[in-house]
Amino acid sequence: MSLFERFGFARSAVRVGAVGVQHASRLAEIHASAFARPWSADEFASFLLDPSVRVDGLFTGREPQPIGFVLSRKTLDEAEILSVALARAARGRGDARLLMADHLQALAHAGVLVVHLEVEEGNAPALALYRRLGFIQSGHRPGYYARPDGTRASAISMTLRLGGETSAPAS
Numbered sequence: 375m376s377l378f379e380r381f382g383f384a385r386s387a388v389r390v391g392a393v394g395v396q397h398a399s400r401l402a403e404i405h406a407s408a409f410a411r412p413w414s415a416d417e418f419a420s421f422l423l424d425p426s427v428r429v430d431g432l433f434t435g436r437e438p439q440p441i442g443f444v445l446s447r448k449t450l451d452e453a454e455i456l457s458v459a460l461a462r463a464a465r466g467r468g469d470a471r472l473l474m475a476d477h478l479q480a481l482a483h484a485g486v487l488v489v490h491l492e493v494e495e496g497n498a499p500a501l502a503l504y505r506r507l508g509f510i511q512s513g514h515r516p517g518y519y520a521r522p523d524g525t526r527a528s529a530i531s532m533t534l535r536l537g538g539e540t541s542a543p544a545s
């Protein structure tokens with residue numbers, strides 16, 4: 375069973391597609407809608423030109439600009455998800471799972487065996503998304519993130535094994 379099938383999808387008006395430097399401004403816009411420390415279009419352009427980085431976009435129908443993206447960096451047989459975000463209007467519809475599953479499938483095809491990420495402790499939608507995909511907690515870093523209001527938040531480190539035997543994700 376493919377990872378895509380393993381994560382199970384019934385419907386979608388959205389699709390996952392390639393993104394390029396022509397999408398850098400849109401990616402920066404989506405990122406700015408999600409995170410307190412936005413990455414610039416130039417930073418996204420650099421990522422998009424980096425062969426160790428993979429970026430996938432979530433698109434609606436034939437719309438040319440993405441409504442979401444996931445970006446990871448591969449090192450040998452491991453990868454780290456550096457960012458994933460959907461435009462505000464696109465959140466809460468379950469589409470991030472499609473984007474992530476497609477991305478993880480591509481990483482597996484590229485020889486990645488283990489995927490790492492970090493998420494803020496209070497980010498319930500992200501934690502639920504990752505757990506459903508089969509990520510498990512591998513660490514906890516108290517006070518890792520600085521919030522705009524000056525307070526700090528803990529980071530949860532999570533890991534997903536793509537190779538060999540894996541436990542089935544929650545249904």
Ligand SMILES: CC(C)(COP(=O)(O)OP(=O)(O)OC[C@H]1O[C@@H](n2cnc3c(N)ncnc32)[C@H](O)[C@@H]1OP(=O)(O)O)[C@@H](O)C(=O)NCCC(=O)NCCS
Binds near residue numbers: 459461464493500
């Ligand atoms: C995180 C993000 C990509 C998730 O995408 P999404 O399309 O909104 O996610 P979904 O609608 O698939 O919801 C994911 C899960 O969170 C749950 N969820 C959604 N909102 C929730 C909330 N406020 N509290 C608890 N759970 C919530 C959903 O029920 C779903 O769980 P389920 O699959 O078990 O039903 C999106 O919310 C986003 O872009 N957030 C801003 C950027 C961000 O935080 N990125 C992650 C950084 S690590």
